[in-house]
Amino acid sequence: MIALKNIFKWYNVGGNRNFILKDINLDIQQGEFISIMGPSGSGKSTLLNIIGMLDEASEGTYIFQDQEVFRLKEKQRSQLYKDYIGFVFQAYHLIDELTVYENIETPLIYKDMKSSERKAIVADILDRFGIVGKKDLFPNQLSGGQQQLVGIARALASKPKLILADEPTGNLNSKQGEEIMELFKQLNKEDGITIIQVTHSEKNAAYGSRIINLLDGRIDTNTTL
């Protein structure tokens, strides 16, 4: 599904190249559940953003579903991630002015889906996540765990093949974190959704099928559990 070959990423800082990622080579198959670990500043988020096509590598090749991503035009690329990828963030990143329902609905709107279709999908997800009763609340009326649940629900609404989660439990207590991890495991097992998450916790990392350790922008270890 994903193949990264010789990926480099650098920033020019005062004439110097400041390398963030160095020669990353990585293959990810459909249905995997991968945890990326590593110290702060090691380039985990950068790598995830490149995979999610929010950022571009400075050098290297990225093949997603047999397409060479960096060769694609901006439009085609955003079409690609619209269709295949859902994002989950540490800070949830819900739109404060929209209700739970409307937040989940937003990606569907940009897919030009009919209103009745949207309704059905959102209702289904609300039901599945057990947040039907909260659908008319605004994000600031929810607890962190609930917000992250909505964040995941929104990512799932567009039926992605791949979910990218950058420290999804970073702002949650351990009980809430566990629930989210269980949810990921379930999505991965039952729906066959590929999941790549960044995490600091060994315990959470263990939910995955493979752990990749980054150190100073390089892949240090790559362990299949």
Add this chain to the structure above:
Amino acid sequence: MLKNYFQTAWRNIIKHKATSFINIFGLSVGMTAAVLIFLWAQNERNFDSQPDQKQIYRLTTRVPSIGWVWESTPLLLAEAIRTELPDVQKTARLNTNNLPVVSLKGNLFYGKDYAYVDDDWFSMFNYRFIAGSTTAFNANPFSIILTKSEARRFFADANPVGQSLHIDSVDYQVRGIVPDASPNSSFQYKAFLPISALLTNPKIRANDENWDNANYITFVKLAPGVNMERATRKINDVIKLKGKASDNVPVSMISLSDMHFETEIQNSVFNHGNKNTVLIISLIGGLLLLIACINYVNLSTAKAGLRAKEVSIRKITGASRSDLFTQFIGESFLTSLVAAVITLILVRFFLPLFNELTGKDFDFRYSLPILLQVSGVTLISSFILNSIYPALLLSSFSPINVFRGVTILKVKDNTFRKGLVIIQFIVSVILIAATLVIYKQMQFIQQKDLGYSKSQVVSFALPFTINRDRKNALLKTMKQELLAQSAVQSVTTSNQPLVNMGSACSGCADWAGRDTSLRPTIAQLSVDEDFQKTMDLKMQSGRWFNRNTSDKHNVVLNETALKTLSIREPAIGQQFVFKGDTGQIIGIAKDFTFKSMHDKIGPLVIFNNADWRSYFAVRISGNHTREALAAVETVWKKNLPEVPLEYSFLDEQFSELYTEDTRTSHLTLIFACIAIVISSLGVFSLVAFEVEHRTKEIGIRKILGAPIKGIVSMLSADFVKLVFISILVASPIAWWVMNKWIQNFVYRIPINWWMFAIAGVIAMLITLITISFQAIKAAMANPVKSLRTE
């Protein structure tokens, strides 16, 4: 999708209530000003419009030898050219020199704004009849057609057609009702009478049928495709043929579409507009709209930082740049639309005030189609101004930058926004400076020593229809009777009121030592012996006229006459011939202001011939105004029961000279207020956002020991700089504009640098007050609290 956008837009408005309110309110105020101004400008530019406007012309009489240009022509001209020239489809004449006297329930009054017109007047100018028609009007001389509101005045709600009105002691039948004149018509008349009624008076008829007398305004409608110059030549041929005895005074034509902006007519009966004024006022309207839109643009870009997260999330969940662009365009359209609706409400509310200011009579319901049109244009232009830049900026965010916490303050385009604030304050400062200069000039006019005393003097005129003997007798008896009243301090008679003297004569005077090539135009004032005392004129030398007849041929000159006519010294006792009357110069009066201050005081001859006089001026003793007016009324009724009395106070007449200037001064003040209010609203919310962005910084500075003063000045410094730049740019522009304006006055104040300095100080103070509201609040806030919310 729309619903989603609408909801975010709406909830955003609610979330930032104060700034949203300021935003929409400022925009509405700007739009209201613009809509009203454009309504007026549109009205000015479409004066007298009708489908065949291009075919209709008004004849102009020219007397090149003495530079006279009149809009009136001989009575018989219209008929002559209509019968002689097939190119002329129709003619219509107008006479407003004769004021009919209307009696209503025993009260007499002049039918002001009543016009004598031809049969074809109504078809020439497409009058729509609400009731009746022209048929009977044309058939019977003693007919009258009323406008709707004039009809209501006489007959309330009863059907007026067929009723009669007592006019000039004859009964006139009401033949029809037409709508009130629309604000874009030159013909603001309330009633129409047939010219044939006027001509039933044998004296008028004899006078007007003379080809040398031009008392009628003639309109012609040319057949389609007829060349105007050729038609003019042909009309002049007809004049040569018909007006045998006359000097063949040539006429020219002006199109009905150009008549409103005509400038060359002396003493026009129509209200004319001025193209430059329309241009300047429209420009101001545009600028007010612009500064209101600037607020919107600045606020939305300032808010961009707060919206960045939403934009980024939308992008990541699949929104394309064009989706976001549409969203923000839609949002600014929504805001503009809300503002437009509020604008219509404000327009409705302020229209009466606006009418008072402009002297127009716009009716909301009647003007609604045009209002909607103008509002539509205003809405679209504000929408365009409002949408493009913020939408581009907002849709251009890169989501990872936002999530990575790259501060949006770097994204916000500071220079652009500062430039816009500078534009706002340039406009504001110019308008404030203009207000100050105009105010100073108006104050100068009010306070200038006129050389006479204008308060507590009431004046009225004997009708010019009575014959000379009766008039001279009335001058004597009425003066005696008035003087007998205790409320009357003194009474004088003259040929014109002295506030604005138009009467002048060229080459009518001769004196010892006159340069024979000199034929100066000299103002002429005929007065009685009490004029100097009543008006409180000061003498430079010599004396005023005596009570007996010994001064019958003598004159008094003003100082300017003494100088410009180069009278030999000693002036007193020199021979002076005026209109063939030989006498002596008996006195020199100090110059007094007998014209508006737009015009120069020229040489003046004051003489003593009673035949000329018909004006009374009554100085009221103490504050017995009411008693004095009653006395005037009694005396008048006793002597002239058949004529309505019309009086006015001298200081009113004086103010009327400056009606236009007063209007300009009021409008400028209002424009300046709007500009500065909108601009400070903008500054207010920009500071609010600044504070919001910098809460953390302010908190840290306070913890590190920064004093409140320091924080306030940190927040103010930027804006103070901007306003300062605006003052520097605005001052020379304002100086240039106001210098042009003040050239309209011969007697004027010097324009001083401190007027612009004061304008600058006012703008600066208003800005500082605005800023300190927010800044002090932010500086006083508990830093621990603000840091916790970060």
